[in-house]
Each structure stands twice: as C-alpha cells, then as structure tokens.
Amino acid sequence: MRTVAGQACGTWHPMAVPARGSAAVPDAPGAVRGSSDPKRAGERIAVELRELASPLRFLEATLSSIPDFVYAFDRQKRFVYANEAMLALFGHPAGGLLGRNFAELGYPGELTDRLNAHIDRVFKDGVTIEDEVFYRSPTGYAAYFAFLWGPVRADDGSIPLVVGVSRNTTKKRAFVEALKQSEARLRAATELVGLGVYSWDPVTGALDWDERVRAMWGLAPDAPVDMEVYRAGIHPDDWNRVRDAIAACADPAGDGRYKIEYRVLGRDGVMRHIATAGRTTFEDDRAVNFIGAAIDVTAQRRSEAAIRASEAQFRSFAQHSSNLIWIGDSAGRSITYRSAAFERIWGSSFKSAPTTFAGWLQVVHPDDRKQVERALAAVQAGEVAQYNYRIVRPADGTIRWLRDTSFPIFDDAGEVSRIGGIAEDLTPEDPRQVYVVSTRATEARRLMTLVRASGYRAQVFESASAFLDVAAVLSPGCVLVDLRGSRLQGLAVPRELRARSIALPTIVLDGAAADVPSAVAAMKAGATDYLHVTDEESLRTMLANAMSECVGTTRPTTSDETAAARLARLTPRERQVLRHLVSGETNKMMGQQLGISPRTVELHRAQVMSRLNANNLADLLQIALGAGIAPLTKSSPRDGRPA
Structure with missing residues (x-):
C-alpha cells in the first residue's frame, strides 16, 4: 500500500438545485436576486440548469465508457456513485449497489476491514492511497484489482466523499510473474553453463556486461566497461577478425548474426578463450540494439589441445612402430x-586392405582361422587375448607369422564399443635397415640418398628424442647419427640405446673439426663406429663400408636382451610386484608387504603380465629370471621400497 500525504484526488463542490418548477432558493446558483417577476426568474433558472446539465452528462458519459471501475463513498462507507463498469461487476442496477457498504455487499470480513481502514484514513488525513487486492464479485468475476482512492474536498476544505478508481491487473500480474520466471530460468541456465550476457548500443557504443563477462576480462563485478576496455582485452592477433565480425553483424544488408571465438588477455594476466554469439536488431535499416552471450571455453580448448597432442604422439608412435x-x-x-x-x-x-573382420579372416591361414575367431569373440566379450597366427599375403602368397595382443575398448556405459590390437611380426627380417638421426633437414635428406644408393632402406628422424621415443619397437637395423647438427643430442642416442638394452648398432658421423677426445666420447657413449668426415668425396665410401660392417653385426635379439628391454618398461611399483611374484607370494601377502590392498596388487599384476607379454605365470617367471630378477631373500627389502 502506498499513500501520498495531502495529495487531493479532486475537489467536490456541493450545490443545491431546486426541483424543476419550484420556487427559487435564495442561496442556490441561478437564483435571480432583486427580481419581482416570478416568470422571468423561473426562465433564468431553467437556462442555468440546462447549462449545468450539459457538462454533467458529458462527465457521466465519459465515466460510463471507460473500462476502469469508478465509484465514490460517503462517511458511512456506503457507495454513493458507481459507473457502468462497476455496476456490471456486481450485476446490480444502481439501486442494488448505491447506499450499501462492503459488508452488506458480501465482501469477505478480512477484505472489508482492510478497505474500511483505507476509507477512514482518507477521511481523517486527506491522503491518497494505492493498494492491490484480490476479489471475486457476486457475478463470479475473480481478478486482482489495483485501486487509487483520494478525498473530494468541499469549498470549506472538508471531505464529504472519497472517490476511487480500480483497474483489473490480473493480466499485468501474470505478465510480471511470467517475466520473473523467465528471468529466473535464464539466470539458472546461464549459471548452469557459465554463460555471460551482454548488450551493445550500436548508436552510442554503450556496453552493458553482467558479472561473468566482466570476469572473462579479469575485471571486478562492478568495474566500468566501455569500448576501450573491450578492445584492450582482445588478443592482438584476433582483433582484425573480431572487428570484421562486428562490422558484419551491424550491417543492415546482413542478417545481424554474430558468432566468433577469440582470445582475451584479462587485466588479471590470464589469457582466456571466449566463444560468443548474438544478434543485432535493426529499425529503418539502422542497427539500434545488440544482445549476445559469451562463454569461457578455455578449459575445453586446453583439453582439445591435450587430446590433439596425445593423438599426435599416438600417430607418431604408430607411424614408426614395426608392429601393426x-x-x-x-x-x-x-x-x-x-x-x-x-x-x-x-x-x-x-586402399586394398580389407575393411571388415570377415575380409581380414580371408587373409589368415585356413588352419588358424578358428583360433582367431575364438580370440576375437573373447575380446568382444571384454577379455584380453594374445594369440599367434599366420597370414598368406595376397600380393605374393608368402606366409608371415604374427603375434597379436587384442583388447576391448569400453565406452562410458561400460560396454565394449571397439576393440584394438597390436600385431607383432615374428617372421625373420632382413636387417638392411638404416635409421638416420639428424637435426639438419638438408643433411638428413642427403644422408638418406646415400644410404638408399648403397642398397639399404632408410628412415629419417629429425631429433634424438623423436627416434628414442620409438626405438624399442623398430625393426632390426643400424642407426646413423649425425653429430654435426647437435653433438649433445647425437651422443644421447647410443647412450640411451645401451641403457635400454636395445640392440641397434650405432654409427656416429662427425665433422672435420672433430678431434680424438670427440671420438673417444662417442665410443664411450656406445657407438659401434665413428666416422671423421674430412671431405665430402670420401663420405660415400666411408659410409658404405661402415654400414656394411654395422649390418654384419646386426643379430636377432637374445631372449635375455628381450627380457631386459621388456623389464625396462615397468614402473618401480610394478618391479616390486614382479619380485614378490617371483618369490611365490600371494596377492594378500604382497599387499601386506607393500602396504597396498590385494585388489591394487591384482591390478599391478595384470599390468606386469601385459607389459612383459606373458601368457601365464610360468612365462612371467621365465622372463623375470632371464632379466636377472632373483627371488626375495630374508635380507631383501619388503617394505615397499624399490628393490
């Protein structure tokens, strides 16, 4: 309820008007003082009454034509006037409404007390009162009504009447409530997905940002924003794209749509990736308003970058792996x-590769197909399978032996959606393979040409790290390391190959300025041969001889070397589990010794079996013993420390 002290709704002027044909009343308007002619006096009064009746009829017609409810009360809180809309609300003629109060008209007691209190206050204080109530009329019309009541003052300042006007506000309330709910849903949605909402006035350039958009620019929730603040946050490399997108969305020739992603350098020093979309409103071919939403996609872009890096690493590994x-x-x-x-x-x-399992099985040797089918069925059921089989190559009919480790790939629901496998070619290889490691692209291509001219296959690696990442899975061959680009990187190759027990002999190629200590350092690092290149003419002959000797030393990896290489793949915890397995301990015993649960021991044990390509415990013991892993003794550490 709202009251305005002392504000008058209008001024009421009481007047006494004689009935038609009656004698003039001395104080009445229209009385002809000083006239002794009754006829003339009566005519004059009739004229004045007609003049007075015209505006009254106009007022009555006006009040009867409006949809609002207009009425008046006397000091007994009785209706003394009601327009046509008010009478229709109650379903009464004027005689059924006028002269009656709220209680007599059947108003609920609580509502009657509330309205009577308003009337008393208007009569007492002469104030204007605003309120809103819900009311159901005798005709069944139910609605919310907002009303304004005020005093009608006489010439002497007294208040004989209270006049009021009411309006049905049900639709307005429903609209306001729907708007509140819509705003609440929008607020909940923006909070749920982290959306920031903003607007831009293309005419004035004014910006209105919510707290989330300000946070994207590294600003405080109440920080002022304008086009300069906006422009300063956009990454310089992205600004031209953003500027063009803004110009396009503000062009009446377009559809007004705006969608772009860019980087923001916040005032807090953080760089964020922002994706935003919006639309411009046009009037008379002019952009007049723009509303948009923005979301911080930094975490998503970082995840995508990490996935791309992981995929690139996988592709690099797969590209250089000798296994399928x-x-x-x-x-x-x-x-x-x-x-x-x-x-x-x-x-x-x-292009000619089979694309279905059935087509693949046609290449498998007939005697091995049943075994492969059973293995694939087990993998599709969620198991890991390792199996050997032969394929008959379609191109030349030759037979190759493969060992395949197949495994299930589960989706988010825990179902097997895909299966994968790593097929190792067990067929003896021709060792005439040379791996060229050079940080200088021009030299790498020249060395590759020389290697191929000598009848060898060549594969180039641009850095020592790129080579060492896949060295363990490469086919037998020789490594040609060019120290002229980076000595430190180059010497890391033979050193790491020896440390990892990878049987790839290494030829080191050095420049003319190299000295004896350089050669000694290369040989100590593990190089098989060292070539001191003094002139380009002799390089071809020296390289051909060195590769011939290197290939001559190439041999199949012994079982012990294979075991040691496999063992190098294990983590420290997996090595601990392996030592306890060799000692014949159960999962429970190992868990107690290592301070982990039997379930965790079981997981480590499965990982050890997988990394060492062991089919059963007997295979595992053979690999471990071949790598020099001895059973634990009483003096061996058993408390989880690395053995």
Whole structure:
C-alpha cells in the first residue's frame, strides 16, 4: 500500500438545485436576486440548469465508457456513485449497489476491514492511497484489482466523499510473474553453463556486461566497461577478425548474426578463450540494439589441445612402430584404423586392405582361422587375448607369422564399443635397415640418398628424442647419427640405446673439426663406429663400408636382451610386484608387504603380465629370471621400497 500525504484526488463542490418548477432558493446558483417577476426568474433558472446539465452528462458519459471501475463513498462507507463498469461487476442496477457498504455487499470480513481502514484514513488525513487486492464479485468475476482512492474536498476544505478508481491487473500480474520466471530460468541456465550476457548500443557504443563477462576480462563485478576496455582485452592477433565480425553483424544488408571465438588477455594476466554469439536488431535499416552471450571455453580448448597432442604422439608412435596397431568397430565388425606397419607386413596398400573382420579372416591361414575367431569373440566379450597366427599375403602368397595382443575398448556405459590390437611380426627380417638421426633437414635428406644408393632402406628422424621415443619397437637395423647438427643430442642416442638394452648398432658421423677426445666420447657413449668426415668425396665410401660392417653385426635379439628391454618398461611399483611374484607370494601377502590392498596388487599384476607379454605365470617367471630378477631373500627389502 502506498499513500501520498495531502495529495487531493479532486475537489467536490456541493450545490443545491431546486426541483424543476419550484420556487427559487435564495442561496442556490441561478437564483435571480432583486427580481419581482416570478416568470422571468423561473426562465433564468431553467437556462442555468440546462447549462449545468450539459457538462454533467458529458462527465457521466465519459465515466460510463471507460473500462476502469469508478465509484465514490460517503462517511458511512456506503457507495454513493458507481459507473457502468462497476455496476456490471456486481450485476446490480444502481439501486442494488448505491447506499450499501462492503459488508452488506458480501465482501469477505478480512477484505472489508482492510478497505474500511483505507476509507477512514482518507477521511481523517486527506491522503491518497494505492493498494492491490484480490476479489471475486457476486457475478463470479475473480481478478486482482489495483485501486487509487483520494478525498473530494468541499469549498470549506472538508471531505464529504472519497472517490476511487480500480483497474483489473490480473493480466499485468501474470505478465510480471511470467517475466520473473523467465528471468529466473535464464539466470539458472546461464549459471548452469557459465554463460555471460551482454548488450551493445550500436548508436552510442554503450556496453552493458553482467558479472561473468566482466570476469572473462579479469575485471571486478562492478568495474566500468566501455569500448576501450573491450578492445584492450582482445588478443592482438584476433582483433582484425573480431572487428570484421562486428562490422558484419551491424550491417543492415546482413542478417545481424554474430558468432566468433577469440582470445582475451584479462587485466588479471590470464589469457582466456571466449566463444560468443548474438544478434543485432535493426529499425529503418539502422542497427539500434545488440544482445549476445559469451562463454569461457578455455578449459575445453586446453583439453582439445591435450587430446590433439596425445593423438599426435599416438600417430607418431604408430607411424614408426614395426608392429601393426589396429582398431575395429565391435558392433559393425569393421576395421577403422591401421598403422603404417600394415603395408610392410601385409605387402598390400591401404586402399586394398580389407575393411571388415570377415575380409581380414580371408587373409589368415585356413588352419588358424578358428583360433582367431575364438580370440576375437573373447575380446568382444571384454577379455584380453594374445594369440599367434599366420597370414598368406595376397600380393605374393608368402606366409608371415604374427603375434597379436587384442583388447576391448569400453565406452562410458561400460560396454565394449571397439576393440584394438597390436600385431607383432615374428617372421625373420632382413636387417638392411638404416635409421638416420639428424637435426639438419638438408643433411638428413642427403644422408638418406646415400644410404638408399648403397642398397639399404632408410628412415629419417629429425631429433634424438623423436627416434628414442620409438626405438624399442623398430625393426632390426643400424642407426646413423649425425653429430654435426647437435653433438649433445647425437651422443644421447647410443647412450640411451645401451641403457635400454636395445640392440641397434650405432654409427656416429662427425665433422672435420672433430678431434680424438670427440671420438673417444662417442665410443664411450656406445657407438659401434665413428666416422671423421674430412671431405665430402670420401663420405660415400666411408659410409658404405661402415654400414656394411654395422649390418654384419646386426643379430636377432637374445631372449635375455628381450627380457631386459621388456623389464625396462615397468614402473618401480610394478618391479616390486614382479619380485614378490617371483618369490611365490600371494596377492594378500604382497599387499601386506607393500602396504597396498590385494585388489591394487591384482591390478599391478595384470599390468606386469601385459607389459612383459606373458601368457601365464610360468612365462612371467621365465622372463623375470632371464632379466636377472632373483627371488626375495630374508635380507631383501619388503617394505615397499624399490628393490
């Protein structure tokens, strides 16, 4: 309820008007003082009454034509006037409403007391009162009514009447409530997904940002914003794109849509990736308003970058691996990915490769197909399977032996959606393979040409780290390391190959300025041969002789070397579990010794079996003993410290 003290709604002027044909009343308007002619006096009064009746009829017609409810009360709180809309609300003629108060009209007691209190206050204080109530009329009309009541003052300042006007506000209340709910839903949605809402006035350039958009610019919630603040936050490399997008959305020739992603350098020093979209409103071919929403997608972009890096690492590994890595769709029974080793092992191009499991099985030796089918069925059921089989190469009919480790790939629901496998070619290889490691692209290409001219296969690596990442899975061959680009990187290759027990002999190529200590350092690092290049003419002959000797030393990896290489893949915890397994301890005993649960021991044990390619415990013991892992003794550490 709102009151305005002393504000008058209008002024009421009481007047006494004689009935038609009656004698003039001395104090009445229109009385003809000093006239002794009754006839003339009566005519004059009739004229004045007609003049007075015209505005009254106009007022009555006006009040009867408006949809609002107009009425008046006397000091007994009785209705003394009601327009047509008010009478229709109650379903009464004037006689049924006028002269009656709220209680007599059947108003609820609480509502009657509330309204009577308003009337008393207007009569007492002469104030104007505003309020809103819910009311159901005798005709069944139910609605919210907002009303304004005020005093009608006489010439002497007294208040004989209270006049009021009411209006049905049900639709307005419903609209306001719907707007509140809509705003609440919008607020909940923006909070749920982290949306920031903003607007821009294309005419004045004024900006209105919520707290989230300010936070994207590294600003305080109440910090002022303008186009300069906005422009200062956009990454310089992205500003031209943003500027063009703004110009396009403000162009009446377009559809007004705005959608872009850019980087923001916040005042807090944080760089964020912001995705935003909005639309411009046009009037008379002029941009007059723009509303948009923005979201911080920094975490998403970082995750995508990490996934891309992981995929690139996987592709690099798969590209250089001598083993075939494949992925298949479990439901469609189709092959969706093969690594580069497929062409070498199968002797066919990717274009002619079978795309279904059934087509793959046609290449498998007939005597091995049942075994492969059973293994694939087990993998589709969620198990890991390792199996050996032969393939008959379609191109030349030769037979190759493969060992495949296949495994299930689960989706978010825990179902097997895809299956993968790593196929190792067990067929003896021709060792005429040379891996060129050079940080200088021009020299790498020249060395590759010389290697191929000598009848060898060549594969180039641009850095020592790129080579060492995949060295463990490369086919037998020799490594040619060029120290002329980076000595530190180059010497890391033979040193790491020896440390990892990878049987790839290494030829080190050094420049003319190299000295004896350089050669000694290379040999100590593990190089098989050291070439001191003094002139380019002799390089071809020296390189051919060195590669011939290097290939001559190439031999199949012994079982002990293989075991040691596999063992190098284990984590410190997995090595501990392996030592306890060799000692014949159960999962429970190992858990007590290592301070972990039996379930965790079981997981480590499965990982050890997988990393060492062991089919059973007997295979595992053979690999471990071949690598020099001895059973624990009483003096061996058993408290979880690395052995």
